[in-house]
Amino acid sequence: MTTTPLSPTQRTTIGRGRNRMVEDRTELHRLLDDALIAHLGVIVGGHPLVLPVAFAVDLDGPDEDGTLYLHGSVAAGWLRSSADATVCVTITELEGLVAARSAFHHSMNYRSAVVIGTARIVEDPAERRRALGLTVDHMIPGRDATLREPTRKELAATAVLAVPLHEASMKSRGEGPVDDQEDIDAGVWGGVIPLRRVAGDPVAADDATGPAPADVVRRAASL
Template sequence: MRPLSGVFGSHPLLADAFVCHLGITLPDHPLVLPTAFGFDPSGPDDGGSLYVHGSVAARWLVASPGAQLCATVTMLDGLVVGRSAFHHSMNYRSAVILGAGRLVDDPAEKDHALELVVDHMIPGRTATLRRSTRKELAATAVVAIPMREASVKARGGGPGDEPEDVATGTWGGHIPLQLASSAPVPDNDATGEVPDDVAARARSLG
């Protein structure tokens, strides 16, 4: 484990990823769930705050405050084709963040956290939306995880083949992968043009 101070400020991993996998040990079994997230490097937790949210009735959220949580973020950047089975691999960027969960009960921080989750998907989106209702906020719980420490790893490039395997003339290399979007698809009830924030997000992923 190492401090995250400065890592995510210069590393695009959290900005590029849309899903984190959150691990928690429940009384009867371990559980890993994919979830949307938001993050604030200047948040109140040590090293900044990573936020996840869900229904107040969800067992994992009820068990999260005070529990040791594991949040894993991964971006797959390529498939590595080696000249032997041993040297096939993947190019990736990943971070495993460990920390005690904290229930966000301050109304202002909760609003901020939920805005971060939405704006992480579509930057600037919350500024165009109505405010959440009391009923919606009461049905939603937010948990913060400190970003002080993590295991941050990355791999890039081609295979690390043995010289004798290269000498055989077998092809080696890698297949780059990237997240790409298509044009936004309007809902059946949508009116007007695609909003600027949605169109901009689609272009950034195109």
Template sequence: MSTADDVPLSPTPRSTPRRERERAQSERAALYDVLDASFLCHLAVVVDGVPLALPTVFAVDPAGRDHGGTLYLHGSVASRSLLQAPAQDVSVTFTVLDGLVLARSGFNHSMNYRSAVVVGRPRVVEDPDERLRALDLLVDRVVPGRAATLRRPTRKELAATRLLALPLHEASVKLRRGDPEDEDDDVAAGVWAGVLPLAVRAGEVVTAADAGGLAVPETVRQRAAELRAADGPG
């Protein structure tokens, strides 16, 4: 088993970017940057003969038992995508939109982004200890430290939950940053161009109607402060 840092990105032909290779990243830290900034991923899987790309929540364990670390995918035991995924190779994509690139021509308009693709064959997480750890990681992705403040999952909840684990071994990362890339003649024409930065930011925390009078937990306040201060690369 390898941990995150000693496994290179794009170790196989099918995980090696072929277009715009100058945007491809070689350091595995770039993968974790994208995953850390993402709240959802899209699982691409063939379900009953139909290719689907489905949004789902996820968790990451860089030191997980799978090659290169572990990506956990979570859903209902009735989910057809999670039921059929272990019988095939799948891909999971992540996209962080950092800015709108406004060029001097429609052709050169673009977006600043960070994206990652992980490919491989997932396994069903059956070990009880690994399942509990993965569920805690899922909660802590939303608000770090929150899992420790909650009651433990019930048998009914565990029975209703399906967890898949995908090795992080085969992965690729691409990014775009910076100004528009315009033709010299378009620049000389004197038309404005630039970038409109984008970022996910938190609003004010809203306490549930049936939790009135209770203080907002410190972990939630810290997370809200982090997301209010978030600033993408642009």
């Protein structure tokens, strides 16, 4: 794996808000670790369509800088629309509401990455198996190894889209409000409401027996 800096192309070069630009690729990897869903943008019937998808990252995948795998159903229309087309995958973690002293300066704290690339439908069963395992482990680390092997029929019904992790940009905001001095002097309060995602205790299915396994308990405790 090489380590191309972020924003390597014009279309992933950030125009607005360059002060929020992140250039360190390890920050992208950290965001991809933390996020649980991505929003995939494709063009369908001449207009954009944006859908939430499960994803996984393989930094040792076939593409330079790693591969992003998006998981869907073979029957899903977005998948057919994406084959060999340029797609956009956006991953956002919202981290705070920024209560400024004026409406104009209200903002949010977040980390967000935009990945643009040519989507490839993963045809090779071994790569598809690997991507499915990575997707399960992205949700609940370690879980894939505790489950039976997918059947050939299941793998045939699993559709995976691969997008190179090469063309990517990232922005991050993580600070208090940026206000006009007059508003600060006027004594208006400014600050941040921090936001985070938490997990509740695992809820067993009605037909489940025994306690939740270690991987599930560990995952719930980590969120």
